[in-house]
Each structure stands twice: as structure tokens, then as C-alpha cells.
Amino acid sequence: MEAFREKIPLEQLYIKRAKNGKINIKSGNKIDLVTKWTIAVLTLLTVLAFFFFDYTGLSLERAIPETWHNLKTMFLEPSLSHFSWGEAMYQIGVTVGLGVLATVIGAVIALFLSFMAAENLSKPWVSKTVRMVMAFIRAVPTVLWVLIFAIAAGLGSEAAVLGMLFHSIAYLVKAFSEAFEEVDNGILEAMRATGSNWWHIVTHGVLPSTFTYLLSWTFLRFEINFGVAVAMGAAAGAGGIGFELFMASGFYFDLREVGFITYAILIIAIVLEMASTRLKNRYFPASVRN
Amino acid sequence: MTLLQVAKLGKSYDSQTQVLKDVSFTVEAGEFVSVIGPSGAGKSTLLRCINRMVEINHGKILFDERDVGSLKKKDLRKLRTDIGMVFQHYNLVPRLTVIENVLHGRFGYKNTVQGVLGRFTEEEKEQAFYLLDKLGIAEHAYKRCDQLSGGQQQRVGICRALIQDPKLILCDEPIASLDPNSSTVIMDHLQSITKELGITCIVNLHQVEVAQSYSDRIIGLRKGEVVFDGRSALLLEEQINHIYGTKQRELITV
Amino acid sequence: MKEKTIRKSRWMTTIAFIIIIGVTYFSAVITDFNFIEGALTFPAAISWIASNLWITAETWERLPAILTKLNETIFMSIAATTLAAVISLFLGLMGSQTTKVNNIFSVIARFIASFSRNIPVVAWSLILLISFGQNSLTGFLALFVGTLGFLTRAFIETIDEAGHSAVEALQATGATYSHIVSKAVLPQSLPQMLSWILFMIETNIRSATLVGILTGTGIGYTFDMYYKSLNYNAVALVTFTIVITVIIIELISNRIRKVIL
Numbered sequence: 001m002e003a004f005r006e007k008i009p010l011e012q013l014y015i016k017r018a019k020n021g022k023i024n025i026k027s028g029n030k031i032d033l034v035t036k037w038t039i040a041v042l043t044l045l046t047v048l049a050f051f052f053f054d055y056t057g058l059s060l061e062r063a064i065p066e067t068w069h070n071l072k073t074m075f076l077e078p079s080l081s082h083f084s085w086g087e088a089m090y091q092i093g094v095t096v097g098l099g100v101l102a103t104v105i106g107a108v109i110a111l112f113l114s115f116m117a118a119e120n121l122s123k124p125w126v127s128k129t130v131r132m133v134m135a136f137i138r139a140v141p142t143v144l145w146v147l148i149f150a151i152a153a154g155l156g157s158e159a160a161v162l163g164m165l166f167h168s169i170a171y172l173v174k175a176f177s178e179a180f181e182e183v184d185n186g187i188l189e190a191m192r193a194t195g196s197n198w199w200h201i202v203t204h205g206v207l208p209s210t211f212t213y214l215l216s217w218t219f220l221r222f223e224i225n226f227g228v229a230v231a232m233g234a235a236a237g238a239g240g241i242g243f244e245l246f247m248a249s250g251f252y253f254d255l256r257e258v259g260f261i262t263y264a265i266l267i268i269a270i271v272l273e274m275a276s277t278r279l280k281n282r283y284f285p286a287s288v289r290n
Numbered sequence: 291m292t293l294l295q296v297a298k299l300g301k302s303y304d305s306q307t308q309v310l311k312d313v314s315f316t317v318e319a320g321e322f323v324s325v326i327g328p329s330g331a332g333k334s335t336l337l338r339c340i341n342r343m344v345e346i347n348h349g350k351i352l353f354d355e356r357d358v359g360s361l362k363k364k365d366l367r368k369l370r371t372d373i374g375m376v377f378q379h380y381n382l383v384p385r386l387t388v389i390e391n392v393l394h395g396r397f398g399y400k401n402t403v404q405g406v407l408g409r410f411t412e413e414e415k416e417q418a419f420y421l422l423d424k425l426g427i428a429e430h431a432y433k434r435c436d437q438l439s440g441g442q443q444q445r446v447g448i449c450r451a452l453i454q455d456p457k458l459i460l461c462d463e464p465i466a467s468l469d470p471n472s473s474t475v476i477m478d479h480l481q482s483i484t485k486e487l488g489i490t491c492i493v494n495l496h497q498v499e500v501a502q503s504y505s506d507r508i509i510g511l512r513k514g515e516v517v518f519d520g521r522s523a524l525l526l527e528e529q530i531n532h533i534y535g536t537k538q539r540e541l542i543t544v
Numbered sequence: 545m546k547e548k549t550i551r552k553s554r555w556m557t558t559i560a561f562i563i564i565i566g567v568t569y570f571s572a573v574i575t576d577f578n579f580i581e582g583a584l585t586f587p588a589a590i591s592w593i594a595s596n597l598w599i600t601a602e603t604w605e606r607l608p609a610i611l612t613k614l615n616e617t618i619f620m621s622i623a624a625t626t627l628a629a630v631i632s633l634f635l636g637l638m639g640s641q642t643t644k645v646n647n648i649f650s651v652i653a654r655f656i657a658s659f660s661r662n663i664p665v666v667a668w669s670l671i672l673l674i675s676f677g678q679n680s681l682t683g684f685l686a687l688f689v690g691t692l693g694f695l696t697r698a699f700i701e702t703i704d705e706a707g708h709s710a711v712e713a714l715q716a717t718g719a720t721y722s723h724i725v726s727k728a729v730l731p732q733s734l735p736q737m738l739s740w741i742l743f744m745i746e747t748n749i750r751s752a753t754l755v756g757i758l759t760g761t762g763i764g765y766t767f768d769m770y771y772k773s774l775n776y777n778a779v780a781l782v783t784f785t786i787v788i789t790v791i792i793i794e795l796i797s798n799r800i801r802k803v804i805l
Contacts, residue, residue: 014428015419023415025389025408027432031735034803038738042626049623052616053680054761066675074671090574097571104568139790141750143757143764144783147771148597152589157575158582162589215560231666235757239575242666246758249670262667269662341716370718381713383728385735394727398718405723447713454717 074259081257082248092264095233095240099225101161106168107218113169114176115202120188121180134170142167142228146236160238164228168221175217179210216279223272230265241265293319293354293458293490294340300348301335309335310514319457322484322491324501327511328534333494336511337460341373342366354457371398374451378463380443384436388427388446391435392418395453414453421449425479441472448479459483461493465500477504498530597780606778610766614785617762620680621748624687629695629741636699642708643729653696661693665751669758678760686755687748698740706732735804742797749790
């Protein structure tokens with residue numbers, strides 16, 4: 001075999017050449033191909049996008065310096081004029097409160113649904129159904145949920161919280177059920193062997209080993225829900241600091257107040273982000289997908 | 291001919307711990323030198339000072355009549371193309387093919403545009419295949435590196451160093467993550483690089499026996515100081531105990 | 545010893561629960577949220593949805609107009625994501641420990657990312673609306689800024705995870721910075737980066753609806769119009785088209801992810 005190989009030049013054995021006779025160095029596999037195509041298609045669509053845009057009433061020469069000026073006013077001279085500091089704190093409290101309610105209620109409901117969604121704790125068809133319903137729920141933007149609930153239930157914190165619940169539940173069910181599925185099958189098997197029923201397995205086998213994990217995910221969702229609550233205040237009239245932001249910019253055109261509110265939101269968001277980054281580093285060694 | 295001269299080399303990463311202290315030795319062209327010592331003795335830092343992957347604090351390193359410590363950007367690149375490096379964890383790009391990883395060794399000879407566009411000449415590619423065949427992994431040339439075993443990946447790493455056409459190859463614990471069989475293969479290849487191609491090798495090792503059976507000369511480091519420098523045959527039980535400290539030595543042999 | 549830690553962790557759990565219940569109660573008070581009313585609202589709302597949100601035959605006539613707006617929204621999301629990704633790539637390279645040029649640029653990159661990410665998209669839309677007016681570019685820019693912050697952070701993590709080892713090896717061969725970035729860092733991190741970009745396109749289509757409501761552009765504006773004119777059948781149709789779009793895009797990205805990751 002060795003002697004035989006000596007005679008065949010390396011050329012015919014291993015080297016692959018392109019049509020022009022040059023040696024290939026790429027393997028030309030499916031991954032490279034799909035990557036290339038994805039990038040090409042996205043680039044093409046991006047270029048096309050600018051032809052599809054509606055440019056009504058846009059004048060860049062005016063808009064850019066004006067935005068620059070506005071940003072300077074907002075961020076360098078923030079102040080309050082239509083309401084007091086106390087009022088501002090209260091509105092921030094309302095927004096945070098909406099976030100808390102949507103997260104806590106969402107977590108409780110998600111906990112039960114995720115038992116049904118986890119493949120190792122549930123029947124295949126139940127788990128599939130729950131997952132499909134969740135995929136549908138996630139496809140409807142939160143703002144639409146809130147607005148739809150607002151017609152049915154009347155504008156108020158109930159509509160806002162209920163609307164925000166949907167995405168919280170869908171997000172947490174995914175996270176929770178994946179956490180449950182990672183529980184060592186040996187533990188479940190051992191418990192089944194001792195004759196424990198489903199509830200015993202869940203309360204003594206699954207929950208204790210995933211509890212900190214679930215709490216961390218819930219907090220991560222709270223970070224997201226704060227942003228959502230701001231958005232719902234502005235776009236769906238759900239109240240809180242988001243609504244004040246909407247009023248200040250769209251109604252009073254008070255840039256200084258917009259600046260103040262933006263700073264307030266920024267500070268809370270950064271505090272929440274720092275907390276959740278610490279949680280992630282502590283409990284999730286690998287990177288966490290949203 | 292003296293290829294490398296290290297004189298009173300000192301290195302510290304912070305003010306408290308001196309990683310290397312007054313390290314001096316010379317390496318002749320065509321020598322196969324092992325550096326041994328317990329972990330934390332400063333072996334890796336010593337190698338990385340030679341191609342200035344870490345900055346030198348004190349002393350002087352002369353490589354091929356060039357003062358390593360004072361080289362400017364361009365000359366430093368030139369120096370590094372003359373020195374190949376092989377790593378414990380192979381340090382390949384896992385998603386790229388074997389042949390691409392080997393050709394990475396040619397970047398030292400390319401300008402920015404050639405390198406970014408991946409312009410390699412046909413001679414370079416043929417040379418890459420020749421080297422892969424020499425090390426017995428040409429059949430894997432179009433596989434992704436993460437599909438290869440550790441020993442195979444290390445051979446890709448050696449090919450990448452060889453294609454640089456270096457005068458010296460630095461090996462940082464090349465067999466520390468490999469099983470005994472692959473280790474033998476890798477050490478045999480490294481030895482033949484020096485014997486057949488005349489390329490000087492400096493190899494960091496923590497296995498004393500391997501160092502003794504492969505190298506012409508051994509340098510023993512302990513706490514950043516050279517405590518032994520001589521022919522392999524002269525490294526006796528007493529010197530080994532001195533390098534590792536008696537207690538640690540027992541741990542290693544048991 | 546072990547018993548002590550168990551007792552301690554049980555104690556901690558109880559405290560955590562008490563805090564959560566306290567915070568929840570306080571939130572309900574401050575937002576004027578009534579649990580019973582909320583619970584009763586839910587079935588009422590569902591039955592309202594079931595009886596009113598139906599797509600009727602005559603609403604289908606509005607489909608072409610809706611699809612044009614939906615198109616605008618999809619393109620807006622893709623363009624914002626792709627362009628933000630290009631800038632994020634530079635910021636990511638600056639911000640990552642492995643590829644940073646120096647510490648000052650690294651801090652600047654991380655600051656820009658944090659700043660644009662933590663100001664909600666809503667705020668960006670409202671700020672931009674003031675001078676850019678009611679057109680696609682406003683929505684595009686709002687999405688762009690938010691995406692920029694998110695992707696920069698994701699890219700920094702991706703590059704950091706790809707590791708320093710190949711970078712070190714290429715440095716040792718005498719390769720330049722641009723060689724290292726283009727031939728070692730990018731090939732290794734590109735699939736993960738693409739996955740983030742796809743994720744962001746999905747997210748942005750949903751956010752685009754929100755931004756559209758605020759800035760009066762795209763499908764969000766269409767939804768808002770029908771919503772305010774109480775044309776619930778059309779509202780149902782708009783929602784339906786959004787759902788289909790999001791699900792299709794999700795399916796495509798999952799397909800792509802499966803191959804490249």
C-alpha cells in the first residue's frame with residue numbers, strides 16, 4: 001500500500017482544482033453556500049428597501065441638523081415643566097409596577113404551561129399543542145394584544161397587564177420547559193421507580209433542581225417587560241412614564257422634558273441590565289439566547 | 291552558528307511577581323532544546339518573549355542578529371515570520387478547512403489586501419499539500435478542523451508553522467492535551483523537523499522522560515530562573531529534584 | 545453542615561417569596577390593578593375577540609392596500625437590521641477583548657451600544673418623529689438605533705466566545721490586524737452573528753408595528769387607522785397578515801440556523 005502510494009503523485013490523490021486549474025482551498029460545503037446566500041439576499045433586500053420607502057415630507061438637509069439640535073437640547077438641558085419630581089417618580093413606579101405584574105402573573109401561568117410543554121414531563125401531543133399556541137402568541141406584537149384587550153376590557157391597567165402577559169408567558173414557557181428538559185433523566189427514572197406520582201416528581205425532583213434557574217429567567221423577562229411597559233404607555237395609552245414621554249414629545253413638544261424622561265428610563269434600564277448580566281454570568285455559563 | 295541569544299531576560303506582569311529572572315542561554319542553529327519545569331515556572335512566558343508575543347521588561351534577546359526587544363512594527367512582523375509557533379491547544383480556526391488553516395502561516399509574507407482577499411499562489415498551496423502529506427494528513431485537507439482528532443489538529447498546527455519557512459519553531463506544551471500515542475507521533479515529527487530540515491526547535495514540556503529521550507539539550511526552569519542547562523544525558527535524578535522540588539517530583543512519577 | 549445549608553436555602557426561598565408577593569401587591573396598588581377584575585376581564589375579552597375579530601368577505605378587498613404597507617414594514621425591518629449589523633460589526637470588533645485596538649475605543653463602543661440599547665425604541669421614534677416627520681425613514685432610523693445597540697452587545701459576546709487562541713496563533717505568524725480579523729475572527733463568528741441578525745429581523749418586524757403606530761408609518765399605521773375607526777374586521781385581517789409574516793420569517797430563519805450553526 002505504502003509503495004503503491006509513492007507512485008501516485010499527491011496531485012491526483014487529494015488536491016481538488018477549480019475549473020480554471022487553480023487549487024481550491026474552500027471545501028465548498030452547504031454551510032458556506034447558505035451563509036453566502038443569506039448575506040447576498042439580505043444585502044439585496046436592504047438596497048431594494050430604499051426604493052420602497054415612502055419619503056413624504058422628508059428633507060434631510062433640515063431633518064439631520066434639527067435632530068442633532070434636538071438631541072443636544074434633550075440630553076444637555078433636561079428639566080421638568082409639566083409635572084413635578086414626585087409625579088415623575090410616581091409615573092416611573094406605575095411603569096415598573098406594570099412590568100412586575102406582567103412578569104409575576106406571567107411566571108405563575110408559564111410555570112403550569114411549561115410542565116405541559118416539557119417533553120419529559122408531558123405527552124407528545126400536549127407538548128406540541130402548547131408550543132404551537134405559544135408560537136402563535138409570539139407572532140402577534142404585544143402592542144396589538146394590549147390594544148385588542150383595551151377595546152374589550154376598556155383602557156386601564158388590566159388591559160395593559162393582560163396584553164403584556166401573552167408575550168411574557170410565551171417567553172417564559174420556552175425558557176422554563178427547556179430548563180425542565182435538561183433535568184437529568186436518571187433522577188426522574190429513579191423517582192418513577194420508587195412509585196412517586198407525577199406531582200411528587202415535579203415538586204421534589206424537577207422544581208428544586210431548576211428553581212434558581214427559573215427565578216433568573218423570570219428576572220430577565222422583567223428587564224424586557226420594563227421596556228415593554230414604557231412602550232405600552234406611549235403607544236397604547238397604558239399610563240406610566242411611557243405615556244408622559246408620548247405627551248411631552250407629541251403634545252407639548254417639550255424637548256427638555258423628553259430629555260428628563262429619557263434619562264429616567266435610561267437609568268432604570270441600565271440598572272436592570274447590570275443586574276441581569278450578573279445573573280446571567282452566575283447561572284448561565286454559555287451565552288443566553290433571547 | 292548561534293541562532294538565539296537570551297541575556298539576563300526579566301519579565302513581570304505586575305509589580306509583585308517576577309515571572310522570569312535573569313534568564314540567560316544561547317541556542318545554536320539546528321539544536322533541539324527542551325525547556326522543562328513545574329507549571330508556573332515561566333516556560334510559556336519565556337517562549338512568548340522570544341517572538342515578543344509578550345513585551346520584554348529587562349535584558350536582551352538576539353535572534354539571528356536582530357535585537358528582538360527594539361524591533362519596530364514592520365520588522366517585528368518579519369521576525370515573527372522567521373519563527374513558527376505550535377500551541378498546546380493547537381489554536382486553529384475550527385470552522386475553516388485544514389488547508390486554509392495551514393495557509394494562514396503565509397500571512398507574514400502578505401500585504402493587507404492580499405491577505406484579506408485570501409490570495410495565495412499556486413506554489414504556496416502545493417507546498418501546503420506537500421507538508422500535509424509529509425505529516426500524513428493530506429487526506430483531511432478539505433475537512434473542517436473541528437472534525438479532526440487532537441493529534442491531527444496538532445499536525446495541522448505544525449504544518450502552519452512549517453509553511454512560514456521559519457528558522458526556529460517554538461512549541462508551547464505541544465503534547466500536553468494529547469494521548470500517549472498521538473504524543474509520540476507529534477514528538478517524532480518535531481524531531482524529524484530538526485534532523486531533516488535543519489530547523490531549530492525549542493519545546494516546552496512538563497514530561498521529563500519525553501524531554502530526555504528527544505532533545506539534544508535541556509533547560510530547567512524553576513520559579514523563573516534557569517537551574518539547569520546542559521546535555522540531556524547530564525540531567526540526573528538530583529537535578530530533576532532540584533527543578534521540580536522533591537515533593538512535586540514524587541507526585542509526577544507516581 | 546449540609547443540614548445547615550439546606551435550612552439556609554429554605555429560609556432564603558421563603559424570604560424571596562415574601563419579597564415577590566410584597567412587590568406584586570405594591571405594584572397592584574400603584575397601577576390600580578384589580579386581580580379579580582383582571583381575571584374576569586380575560587374571559588370577557590376572549591369572547592369579545594371570538595365574536596368581533598373576524599375577517600369578513602368585504603375586508604378581503606382591503607388586502608392589497610394592507611399588503612403594500614406590510615411590505616414597507618418588512619423592508620424597513622430588514623434594512624434597519626442589516627445596516628445596523630454592518631456598523632455593529634465595527635463596534636463589536638472595537639468592543640471585544642480579543643480584537644480591540646485599544647481600551648479607549650473599546651469603552652466608546654460599549655458606551656454607544658449601552659446607550660442606544662437602553663433607550664427604548666419608543667423614545668427613539670418619538671425623538672426622530674419631531675424632525676424627520678411622518679415617513680418610512682423615521683421608523684427605519686428608530687429601529688436602526690435600537691438594533692445597533694442590541695447587535696453590538698451580541699457581536700461582542702460572539703467574538704469573545706470565538707476565543708483568543710487562533711488570534712494569538714496568527715499574531716505569531718506575523719499576520720496583520722486585518723488578516724486576523726478577516727481570516728480568523730470573522731469566519732469563526734459569522735454563523736453566530738448571522739443567527740443574531742435573523743433573530744433581530746424577526747423582533748424588528750414586531751417592533752415595526754409599534755414604531756409604526758407612533759410614527760404613522762407602515763403596517764402599524766394601517767392597524768391604528770382601522771382600530772381608531774372601529775373597523776374590527778380589518779383589524780383582524782391586519783393582525784392575521786402580521787402573524788403569517790412573522791411565522792414565515794421565523795420558519796425561514798430556523799431553517800437557515802439549522803444549516804449554518
